[in-house]
Amino acid sequence: xxxxxxxxxxxxxxxxxxxxxxxxxxxxxxxxxxxxxxxxxxxxxxxxxxxxxxxxxxxxxxxxxxxxxxxxxxxxxxxxxxxxxxxxxxxxxxxxxxxxxxxxxxxxxxxxxxx
Numbered sequence: 001x002x003x004x005x006x007x008x009x010x011x012x013x014x015x016x017x018x019x020x021x022x023x024x025x026x027x028x029x030x031x032x033x034x035x036x037x038x039x040x041x042x043x044x045x046x047x048x049x050x051x052x053x054x055x056x057x058x059x060x061x062x063x064x065x066x067x068x069x070x071x072x073x074x075x076x077x078x079x080x081x082x083x084x085x086x087x088x089x090x091x092x093x094x095x096x097x098x099x100x101x102x103x104x105x106x107x108x109x110x111x112x113x114x115x
Contacts, residue, residue, distance in 0.1 A: 002026040002104045004095045009109030016085050020109060022078040022095030032099060034071060034078035038091035038111075045094065049080060063089075085113045 008020040022034060033052045039045040049069045050058045057069045068081040078095060092108040 002097075002099075002102075004097060004104055004106035006093060006095050006106040006109040009093060009111045011112045011114065012085055013115055014086055014113055016113070017081070017083045018085065018111060020080040020082070020093055020095075020111075022080075022106060024076045024078070024095075024097065027076075027097060027099065027104070029071075029076040029097075030073040032097050034069075035096040035098070036069065036078075036080045037094045037096055038089075039094070039108075040091040043091075048093070051078065082111070085111075087113050089113050 003025045005023045006020060008018060012018055031053055033050055035050045036048040037045045038048050048060050048063055049067055051069045051071050055071060059067060066084045071078045090111060090113050092110050094108045095106040097104045
């Protein structure tokens with residue numbers, strides 16, 4: 001059974017930083033890309049960043065230059081480092097892995113950016 005568990009969310013002031021983690025189990029983690037999405041209240045779920053199985057990153061324009069993405073294959077964990085956070089980054093952040101057949105999602109972790 002595949003499980004993705006996000007952690008690391010919380011309340012942070014504008015300009016602050018957070019690092020989210022996505023711990024995977026039940027899947028051969030190193031074979032797949034890891035995606036991060038976010039969903040603000042009343043809005044659709046939006047793409048944030050992706051890291052391929054070869055560790056090539058892609059970012060949404062809204063976070064480019066502020067967020068970094070990485071992975072630790074031996075630990076089956078992906079990371080989203082978020083810097084210079086803004087109130088508009090407030091959302092529930094989700095980890096996603098697409099196996100080619102099934103889309104797997106974590107339960108999400110809340111990030112709130114507020115003074």
